[in-house]
Amino acid sequence: MNKKVVVIGGGVAGMQTALTLSELGLTPVIIEKEASTGGKLCKWHKLFPTLTPASEVLDGLRRRVSEAGIEVMTGRTVGRITDSGVELEDGTALACDATAVCTGFDIFDATLKEEYGYGMYDNVFTTVDLEEMFNRGEVRMVNGEKPRRVAFLHCVGSRDEKVNQRHCSRVCCITGVKQAMEVKQMIPDAEVFNFYMDMRMFGPGYEEMYRQAQYEYNIQFIRGRISEASQTIDRRVQIKAEDTLVGRPLKMTVDMLVLIVGMKAGASNERLGGCCGVDLYPSGFVRPADQFLRNVCSGSERVFYAGTVSAPKNVGESINEGIAAAYKISRYLNR
Amino acid sequence: MKKHSWQEYQKDVADDKYYYVRSCIRQNFFPGSEAAFLNILRNDLHRDIREDAIHTSCTGIGYHSDIVPIETIMTVVARQFALMTESGYENFASSCITSFGVYSEALEMWHEFPEMEEKTREYLYKATGREFRKPRSVAHASDIIFHHRDEIASKAKYRLVNAATGEPLRGVEHIGCHYAKIFPKNGIGGAEFPYVLAGMIEAWGGQVVDYPERRHCCGFGFRNYLVRANRGYSIANSQKKFESMAPYKPDFILTNCPGCPMFMDRWQYTIAEMEGITYGADGHGIPVLTYEELAGLVLGYDPWELGMQMHQVDVEPLLDKMGVEYDPSAKFLGKNGKYIGQPLDAAVNCGCSGSSIL
Numbered sequence: 001m002n003k004k005v006v007v008i009g010g011g012v013a014g015m016q017t018a019l020t021l022s023e024l025g026l027t028p029v030i031i032e033k034e035a036s037t038g039g040k041l042c043k044w045h046k047l048f049p050t051l052t053p054a055s056e057v058l059d060g061l062r063r064r065v066s067e068a069g070i071e072v073m074t075g076r077t078v079g080r081i082t083d084s085g086v087e088l089e090d091g092t093a094l095a096c097d098a099t100a101v102c103t104g105f106d107i108f109d110a111t112l113k114e115e116y117g118y119g120m121y122d123n124v125f126t127t128v129d130l131e132e133m134f135n136r137g138e139v140r141m142v143n144g145e146k147p148r149r150v151a152f153l154h155c156v157g158s159r160d161e162k163v164n165q166r167h168c169s170r171v172c173c174i175t176g177v178k179q180a181m182e183v184k185q186m187i188p189d190a191e192v193f194n195f196y197m198d199m200r201m202f203g204p205g206y207e208e209m210y211r212q213a214q215y216e217y218n219i220q221f222i223r224g225r226i227s228e229a230s231q232t233i234d235r236r237v238q239i240k241a242e243d244t245l246v247g248r249p250l251k252m253t254v255d256m257l258v259l260i261v262g263m264k265a266g267a268s269n270e271r272l273g274g275c276c277g278v279d280l281y282p283s284g285f286v287r288p289a290d291q292f293l294r295n296v297c298s299g300s301e302r303v304f305y306a307g308t309v310s311a312p313k314n315v316g317e318s319i320n321e322g323i324a325a326a327y328k329i330s331r332y333l334n335r
Numbered sequence: 336m337k338k339h340s341w342q343e344y345q346k347d348v349a350d351d352k353y354y355y356v357r358s359c360i361r362q363n364f365f366p367g368s369e370a371a372f373l374n375i376l377r378n379d380l381h382r383d384i385r386e387d388a389i390h391t392s393c394t395g396i397g398y399h400s401d402i403v404p405i406e407t408i409m410t411v412v413a414r415q416f417a418l419m420t421e422s423g424y425e426n427f428a429s430s431c432i433t434s435f436g437v438y439s440e441a442l443e444m445w446h447e448f449p450e451m452e453e454k455t456r457e458y459l460y461k462a463t464g465r466e467f468r469k470p471r472s473v474a475h476a477s478d479i480i481f482h483h484r485d486e487i488a489s490k491a492k493y494r495l496v497n498a499a500t501g502e503p504l505r506g507v508e509h510i511g512c513h514y515a516k517i518f519p520k521n522g523i524g525g526a527e528f529p530y531v532l533a534g535m536i537e538a539w540g541g542q543v544v545d546y547p548e549r550r551h552c553c554g555f556g557f558r559n560y561l562v563r564a565n566r567g568y569s570i571a572n573s574q575k576k577f578e579s580m581a582p583y584k585p586d587f588i589l590t591n592c593p594g595c596p597m598f599m600d601r602w603q604y605t606i607a608e609m610e611g612i613t614y615g616a617d618g619h620g621i622p623v624l625t626y627e628e629l630a631g632l633v634l635g636y637d638p639w640e641l642g643m644q645m646h647q648v649d650v651e652p653l654l655d656k657m658g659v660e661y662d663p664s665a666k667f668l669g670k671n672g673k674y675i676g677q678p679l680d681a682a683v684n685c686g687c688s689g690s691s692i693l
Contacts, residue, residue: 114527228527230547233582238547 367642
């Protein structure tokens with residue numbers, strides 16, 4: 001058959017799409033803008049709710065991609081999708097029979113929420129920074145000391161009209177629970193607080209993990225948003241919030257504030273959208289042809305989606321979409 | 336602080352030809368400040384600024400106290416704009432932060448609900464026979480000083496530098512709530528870190544102090560103070576700020592609202608009298624300045640002409656640090672040289688308070 005499919009993006013969704021396409025007898029080519037495949041998962045330490053090392057998932061996918069002999073073009077960026085394939089930013093045209101858009105998401109830029117002081121104050125971090133600390137094997141303040149009191153703030157850059165991110169990023173709630181537990185595992189005598197507006201434990205094992213965090217790890221969940229963070233003279237972080245369950249304002253000083261940043265639509269969506277059936281939601285994520293029966297299809301019969309390009313998803317869902325998209329592509333090419 | 340992204344948030348401020356409206360309370364609180372603003376604009380910066388004797392209070396205090404209804408305050412606002420229109424000016428400049436918020440709110444409401452603007456025009460015409468054009472720009476007077484800060488720096492006689500050590504003086508800036516918290520786009524620097532006062536301090540050689548309660552209310556907050564039973568809450572708010580800023584050893588506090596300098600100045604006096612606690616160096620209070628006073632000092636105005644003898648926390652420690660020449664014996668002499676009376680010694684000024692927080 002030897003029909004060629006360009007898979008834009010070499011994250012988990014892109015790799016799984018390519019693998020399944022290959023299994024179905026098609027010829028996928030992964031185009032990855034970074035120097036290696038893996039996407040955002042490269043920076044992640046462990047995955048919720050099983051605390052499986054992210055490297056296990058990544059290594060498995062990479063190994064299988066390699067064993068399948070799938071062509072991977074790294075360090076290359078797709079400029080636009082065309083009627084006959086894709087055009088790279090350097091002007092190279094790649095002809096193909098179908099395209100799978102697996103470009104993923106962007107991480108919300110926490111500096112836009114100035115009131116939390118990310119990028120201004122020493123000990124304000126994001127969930128991404130914390131994963132890097134987990135990968136290094138230690139959680140430390142900027143001065144190298146162990147934090148004794150850590151606050152997590154949920155929904156930074158999601159469900160927030162002020163920064164034009166109205167959608168729920170879904171996976172951040174459980175990420176915050178997971179990271180709070182990991183901090184406690186590393187520093188058992190640390191006090192850990194999670195400030196939230198809702199806890200959305202949608203996945204299997206998530207609610208159990210949330211309860212475990214409370215009962216076994218003594219993590220305190222406070223229903224209320226932090227209104228502002230300020231740096232104290234000893235470079236800790238003073239936070240103000242309202243505990244909405246007891247109806248009282250609250251002020252505390254913590255050694256470390258972790259902003260649980262949301263998933264926002266990938267910047268590339270804007271570039272790829274508007275042609276070849278790629279339509280965008282107001283949120284910037286791509287809009288599938290149908291949310292039920294064709295949720296990996298675009299408005300064009302030869303362009304397909306998988307993973308977080310269309311909405312925030314967890315790793316398992318992204319991988320499943322890769323499989324689904326590959327089957328849809330195969331069906332299209334074998335009409 | 337590592338990042339100053341708020342410096343990028345700017346707004347257009349007219350360069351010349353302002354129509355100026357005063358605050359209804361500043362002339363009592365800090366009577367030299369508005370005169371200093373007009374003098375600086377006219378005599379130092381050579382700009383055209385009109386002050387109209389028949390303009391009125393914006394009635395903002397009544398509005399925020401639920402005494403003046405919105406239709407009334409909009410009609411008052413419309414009358415101010417009509418006076419500006421009749422004078423041939425287009426750039427509206429407000430001395431008061433509350434008024435600035437009121438003017439901004441009226442314009443925003445008229446933009447969102449044009450029928451309200453039509454009603455207001457009707458009310459104004461029926462009541463006064465006047466008509467108005469909306470201003471091309473609305474600025475707070477501190478925006479205008481900020482806009483001209485580099486020109487002021489170029490004409491400076493003194494800088495915000497310790498004359499003895501050469502070190503930059505440390506300034507706490509405090510922004511009035513209605514400057515940018517209602518409409519962030521209307522404030523230089525936005526709502527979280529307004530840059531309007533910080534920019535002045537930096538342009539004139541000083542260093543801005545960031546401290547945890549930087550954004551906390553000064554303690555005025557209309558209902559905190561206007562309702563007598565709430566005044567303990569007012570002073571508690573101010574105290575929270577003082578305790579938060581004191582470890583950073585600021586040399587002065589700079590404000591741009593009528594209420595903030597009033598309360599941050601007077602409550603320091605009150606706390607010193609009640610508790611014997613002061614927050615500045617050597618048992619003194621921290622001098623609290625309006626931006627016009629600071630600009631005036633930098634330009635070499637006499638501190639007593641600026642009305643700084645009306646402060647309850649003495650400003651002399653700051654004057655001495657800046658190396659400002661002044662005549663201590665002239666402090667309580669009025670314009671005609673007549674003695675205007677002198678307050679009794681106060682714990683906040685004598686360096687003899689029971690305990691300094693430092």
